[in-house]
Amino acid sequence: MYTIGKLSKETGVTKRTLDYYDEIGLVNPSSRTSGGHRLYGEEDVMRLERVLALKYMGFSLEQIKSILESSKLNWKQSIQQQLEMVKKEQERLKLLEQALLGVSYSIEFEGGVSWPIILNMIKILHQDPEEVFEQYQQYLDHEDMNKIKAVNDRMTEEDMHEWMQANYEIKKHLHLDPSSEQALQLAQRWADQAERMFESDDELLGDLWEALQNLEEEGIAFYPMDKEIIGFLKSVLAVHKGAK
Amino acid sequence: MYTIGKLSKETGVTKRTLDYYDEIGLVNPSSRTSGGHRLYGEEDVMRLERVLALKYMGFSLEQIKSILESSKLNWKQSIQQQLEMVKKEQERLKLLEQALLGVSYSIEFEGGVSWPIILNMIKILHQDPEEVFEQYQQYLDHEDMNKIKAVNDRMTEEDMHEWMQANYEIKKHLHLDPSSEQALQLAQRWADQAERMFESDDELLGDLWEALQNLEEEGIAFYPMDKEIIGFLKSVLAVHKGAK
DNA sequence: TATAAAACACCACGTAACGTGATGTTCAAT
DNA sequence: ATTGAACATCACGTTACGTGGTGTTTTATA
Structure with a gap:
């Protein structure tokens, strides 16, 4: 006792x-x-x-x-339910981790807290992708959207880091001559990481690139893509193609 | 407004x-x-x-x-802290999922709720491995323990399922003649899964097997290993070796 | 066996982030 | 002017205890 x-x-x-x-x-x-x-x-x-x-x-x-x-039957049910809850919670935490990482990198690269970026990131992760990629509806089909979501799911910590940094570097050097070697390198870096993230699905990447160019407002590709970045890439691409 | x-x-x-x-x-x-x-x-x-x-x-x-x-500095700190919390929580949930899976399989194979198994499983996952593998202290060194813990971490859902089922099958057929073909197959299945989980680290597996045999009480190897199972495997092994 | 110290029972309030009414007041439309 | 919708404010309920208080029982010591 x-x-x-x-x-x-x-x-x-x-x-x-x-x-x-x-x-x-x-x-x-x-x-x-x-x-x-x-x-x-x-x-x-x-x-x-x-x-x-x-x-x-x-x-x-x-x-x-x-x-x-309670009885056995009830037991099995309870355990299964709990298992599902745990799995869901794990997914939620994975998203949460992504969001926090994004904010962390955004602070690191932008030198401060950028609310538009954060809010966009949360939107991407919080609600279903349909709503976020709504603006892409007219340019991308359903299959593409799902693939893009898969890309997002696959993204590792390093991918995210490199992606945000590549974007940030471009933002910092928007004034560069598009025909300069440095500009080409920045664009190359961006493209390399995009290739990596899309696992060389060039068709999908091409579609997204098209859509981004046609958008009137700011686009989002796992990170807010402002017109400036897109414009820069476009001009570098133009020069490069012309030269070739 | x-x-x-x-x-x-x-x-x-x-x-x-x-x-x-x-x-x-x-x-x-x-x-x-x-x-x-x-x-x-x-x-x-x-x-x-x-x-x-x-x-x-x-x-x-x-x-x-x-x-x-607050200021930027505080921001970075908060985000980092939160990130760490999230990562820890994810680890906890991974363990939790393992525990629930274990209970689920135990119900499935044993045909009911087996509290000793559950409590052992919780112990394995809940507290640090030191305490659980205490009984192995005299047979296994620190390095082995850590490796075993790593094995546990690596274990997938399928591993767990197969492992528990292999053990359960043996329990159900303890009466079999050790020299029979069926007994050999059961033992083989057990050994195969053990190999898989230990990624062919035969030395480690051998050490654990030694320890299990020498224990006086029930052992635990990601699942309670009762003397009966060990005895069965031992006798099959003996026959097989003798025959060779 | 008397007494002091430790352990105990039981009570009540506090926590976080709201949900769920209840009551009385203000707004917008008719 | 009236009426129904929207609103402000209050108050109690939720989970799994922590914290602290008062008064009683047990245990150890003299």
């Missing part, structure tokens, strides 16, 4: 928690002393351990209570 | 939430009607959007309030 203090030390659960579990009927001591002190027996300890296991698995105390009194 | 209802519809935030944000001074309307109705201006809408973005990124309202009034 454990007193509440002993049990607390044994299991690492605070007294208050045991208090609470007693109060809500989740783990009741099987007996008491004449003076009213709680005494927990072996079964009580077992029950507590099970409760802790289920708690670790992410169930609420309410759910735990009902699970512990 | 938006009234609270308009703003609510515009942004998808409930009135109560706007109420609350006003109350705690997170987003205050910049003016009111003579009658006291709230009127939100463009800046207020912008502020709200920023708040929502930060909320999406997982910050508490308290943090958001201070972030919105």
